[in-house]
Amino acid sequence: MDVFYNPAGIGDVLIMPIEQAADRYDVTHKSIGPITKILGKDNNILGYNIFQASLHFDLQETGKIRLTEELLDQIKQLFNQYELNDSLDFDLSPKFVVGYVLEKKQHENADKLSVCQVDVGNEVLQIVCGAANVDKNQKVVVAKNGAIMPSGLKIKPTKLRGVPSNGMICSKKELGLPQKPEEKGIYVLDASYQAGDEFAF
Known part of the structure; x- marks a missing residue:
């Protein structure tokens, strides 16, 4: 699974795509602290945008970044900090x-x-x-x-x-x-x- 980080292009935000929207116009957002949850029509989770990413993670790369166990653990800690109980048990094996x-x-x-x-x-x-x-x-x-x-x-x-x-x-x-x-x-x-x-x- 890949995440994306392009501070020069779109700012200090880590983008975590999970699923493609069936209708890109039928998307809602819910923000919890620096975390924005992106939801589809049926409230299915399409992904997350994590703002001020450099304050929360040690991101040495830019562009497309492999989601490692280490980075995923850091993301889970941030979710716990803001009492966001969404499951982040992703299969990180190469796709x-x-x-x-x-x-x-x-x-x-x-x-x-x-x-x-x-x-x-x-x-x-x-x-x-x-x-x-x-x-x-x-x-x-x-x-x-x-x-x-x-x-x-x-x-x-x-x-x-x-x-x-x-x-x-x-x-x-x-x-x-x-x-x-x-x-x-x-x-x-x-x-x-x-x-x-x-x-x-």
Whole structure:
């Protein structure tokens, strides 16, 4: 999970996105001390903005920052200080990892979809993929459930034409990376990558 801190651009505020709003116009805010809770239509928590962040946290980096256990503990202490009892038990394991395609089969209900079994190190995920260039024995970038894409989309378990899919095999474009016109489809990695390793971008 990533948080964002850009004091030169938006001020001394730590941004913690949790979920994308279904309707960006139907959002409310609730402030408790320096903490602003951002709520969606059904009072689901979309994220938090923590103002005067430099007074509460030792932030050595700017931009996109990995939420570590240490930083999360500091955030929990701040929440406790202001008697904000929201659960902050986030899964901090990497959400963008290297995957190895063990198997590719034709989707039974869609000509342009493939059902892939992808080794991501500690488990094998079934991922339905629509890219024409996906194939067995490739190393690829997998956005696991819980990953937040650069577009703001949160990856969740789903069914595509009736087949369960857990995660997404990514293209360079979906990762916000430069992509040449001839590089259509998923981002195929070279052999030096290891399945299960975090993919940093």
